[in-house]
Amino acid sequence: MSGPFSAPPHPDGLTTPAEFVAALGRLRQWSGLTYRQLTAAAKASGDVLPSSTIAGVLGRTTLPREEFVAAFVRACGLGEAETARWVAHRKRLAAGMTLPADPPGATAGPDHSPVPPLQPGQDDRPDQAGRFEPGGLDGREHALPADPAAPGEPAGPDGDTVRPETRALRRFAMAGAGVVVLLLAMGALLAQLPVSWAGGDARPSASPAAATAGSGRTPPDGWYHIVPSHVAGRDLCVGEGRERSKRTDRHLAVQRPCRDVVPDTYLHAAGGAHEIQWHHPEEGVGCLTVDEALTGPGALIAPADCSGAAHQRFLLKPAGVGFALHPLHSELCVGALYGEADVAPGAELAQKSCTGRPDQVFLFRPAPAPTWTPR
Incomplete structure (x- = not known):
């Protein structure tokens, strides 16, 4: 309730x-x-x-x-x-989410006050001891610890004198190694970020370089036109439409001309399956969903708020020249409501018993990222 x-x-x-x-x-x-x-x-x-x-x-x-x-x-x-x-x-x-404050005796800033903990949004920079000092976005630069003072030039492990320029090179090399480690960590983190909008005006930008349908390899995350193979020659794609019976006026996934297909479609790998996200300039982001999580044939496919539920996720299995879409909660197949003969624009997609017929095989053709600005 x-x-x-x-x-x-x-x-x-x-x-x-x-x-x-x-x-x-x-x-x-x-x-x-x-x-x-x-x-x-x-x-x-x-x-x-x-x-x-x-x-x-x-x-x-x-x-x-x-x-x-x-x-x-x-x-x-x-x-x-x-x-x-x-x-x-x-x-x-x-x-x-901030780092804990440094213990007594930690490095002080240029004003001799303790360095504050890292705040969200600040840059991180490793020093030669492997610590990360806040700085950058707030315009502050914090001093790194000085080398220990010793009479004359300090000696290396073999007793040779370590000149100041040698110490500087060592510090430079160690700092550089720390930066490389940081960049690699940031790259790994970014690769794991979910495909979603940030602050309402950022969207996934990566598009696959080439079509992968029929190659036996699952299409990577990216923008696509999804084409039912039985209407590939009719230039029809999966997009937004209405119920042909006019019993309702809600949005549904239907076959419609590719030249004006809306919304923009993004394929996103999630939990061993895939979400098919619709990015709409007015409605925002939604995921294609099997109506009411029904497990039997005949349930229509419609957009809904993305929740990660099983009836919003699809297994992509190689089939013929493309891929079959199996709703994760039922492992039936997605196809044209009235089967292979349903070739008209406006034909609804529905969950069906798997037949392997062309209406249940989908091509994923790379599409450009949208250029519209969210309102």
Whole structure:
């Protein structure tokens, strides 16, 4: 149950940014509001909260800005006391992400005060002892420890004199090695970041260099036109449409002309399977989803808020010239609602019993990254 007849989610006990963001998602579900309705509610409270920003924040696992948290919680219908509670917990999580303060005797800054702990967003620079000194974004440069004082020139392990320029070269080499290690670590971290919007105006930019459909290799993360193979010669792709019976007017995944296909489609590997994300300039980010997590044939495919649920993830298995899409929760197949003969624009995609027919085989053709700006 959600809404005013149940208690709203609260932030108490959350220990990581990912848990905090997931709790914000539960709060939105409790409110029962769509992204557009949240945008309107925020505007009524004097806040600015674009729907694309909401989609971006709820689609990642990093801590959102304090201003976003306050505006979002208010838009969900909570009062100022609860809003302050969420903001305070966000501050506690942010403080917990900083490095611990140095022990007594640690390196001092140029003003002879202890070096402060690393703050979120600051640059890291390793010194020759392997520590990381904050600096860069705040314009401060902190002094590194000086070499121990000794009468005359210090001696090396074999008794030879170590000249100042030799010591300088050693420090330079050690600092350089530290920088290399840092860059490699940053590269590994970036490679693991989820594919989502950052701050509402960043989006995945990588596009595959060449088509991989039919090669037997799973397509890498990237922007694609997904083409049902039975209509490849008709220039039809998977995009947004409506139910042909007109029983509803909701968005569905259908066959439509590739030349004007919307939204932009991003394939994202997740948990051993793949999400098929739709990036829309008005609606934000959604994931193709099997209706109501039904496990039998006939369930339509439609976009919904990305939650990581099994009925939003698909196994891509090589089939013919392309790939079969198996919903993870059912391991049936995705295909045209009325099978191979359903070649008309507007044909809905649905979960079907696997036949291996061309309507259940999909080509992934690389597409350019979108150029539109989220609102």
